[in-house]
Amino acid sequence: MSLWLAIVGMGLVTLALRASFLLLPDKVQLPALLRRALPFVPAAVLTALWAPELLLHKGVLYLSLHNERLLAGAAAVLVAWRWRLTVATIAVGLVALHLFDWLL
Amino acid sequence: MAPFGLVTGVAMVAGGIPPLAAMAMSVLVYAGASMLAATQLLSAGTPLAVILLTVLFINLRFMMYSASMRAHLGGLPLRWKLAAGYLLADNAYGLSIARFNEHPPMRTEHPEMRGRLGYFLGAALPIWVTWQAAVGLGIALGAALPAQWRLEFAAPLAFIALTVPLLRDRAMVAAALAAAVTVVAAWALPLRLSLAAAAVAGIAVGLLVRRRA
Numbered sequence: 469m470s471l472w473l474a475i476v477g478m479g480l481v482t483l484a485l486r487a488s489f490l491l492l493p494d495k496v497q498l499p500a501l502l503r504r505a506l507p508f509v510p511a512a513v514l515t516a517l518w519a520p521e522l523l524l525h526k527g528v529l530y531l532s533l534h535n536e537r538l539l540a541g542a543a544a545v546l547v548a549w550r551w552r553l554t555v556a557t558i559a560v561g562l563v564a565l566h567l568f569d570w571l572l
Numbered sequence: 573m574a575p576f577g578l579v580t581g582v583a584m585v586a587g588g589i590p591p592l593a594a595m596a597m598s599v600l601v602y603a604g605a606s607m608l609a610a611t612q613l614l615s616a617g618t619p620l621a622v623i624l625l626t627v628l629f630i631n632l633r634f635m636m637y638s639a640s641m642r643a644h645l646g647g648l649p650l651r652w653k654l655a656a657g658y659l660l661a662d663n664a665y666g667l668s669i670a671r672f673n674e675h676p677p678m679r680t681e682h683p684e685m686r687g688r689l690g691y692f693l694g695a696a697l698p699i700w701v702t703w704q705a706a707v708g709l710g711i712a713l714g715a716a717l718p719a720q721w722r723l724e725f726a727a728p729l730a731f732i733a734l735t736v737p738l739l740r741d742r743a744m745v746a747a748a749l750a751a752a753v754t755v756v757a758a759w760a761l762p763l764r765l766s767l768a769a770a771a772v773a774g775i776a777v778g779l780l781v782r783r784r785a
Binding site for chain 2: 476482488505506508513520521523524537544545561566
């Protein structure tokens, strides 16, 4: 089944990355460009995962005060920026989603 | 970390992953952000190769951890290096590297290396147990809560909670903005190529801004 294939594949990919340089000989170093580029990967990739959830509706840009996902996401960004609490960010985002859905 | 594990469990089940598969994913993959991303992609019927590539991108940071841990754990036997690799999550890395950097690296097989392994396992194993328990609890919760709560939205919210603390300087903010603009502009591309395009654009803009700073 493809779900289980995906799970095993994901596990192997992740283990390969984590064990990579522990297993490689010392003379194999992380290339300098990669060393400078890697710190940007999480911010870029994670943003590419959440931004479409807020900005797009059925694949089309939806910048509107009627877009409850965008408003709820904006509230979550504010909470995350001000307090940096995972639970508060997610709780406020979910409550705001239902609140805006009900209001609009 | 425990709250993030809880949310990951809830969001996996809300995203349509059966509870047993979700728990198996947590044990085998043990990397929350990539598990949430895979949940979104699986529910959209994305091809396997694209899912694995996305996981590779999200988890590339572990290569940095692995490279900086080699000076401290690289002399151990293979089975211990594999075990340490499996357990090398964000928090386990953060806790042990802070400790190891207080002492000079020791590259040979030496009692000191055993001590470092002991310290690493002492940090990493409780983190692993806490994480798995939190995910398990989240899976049970997610299966019990009604679908009208729209808990699948917890996944993007968790990504927001992970992203915002990373935006410490202008280069990081620029990288995130470039990724957001690119992913939306490239959304129509097949095979979720928009994600790869956004990653490349974000990294490039981040490097450019950092160089000018």
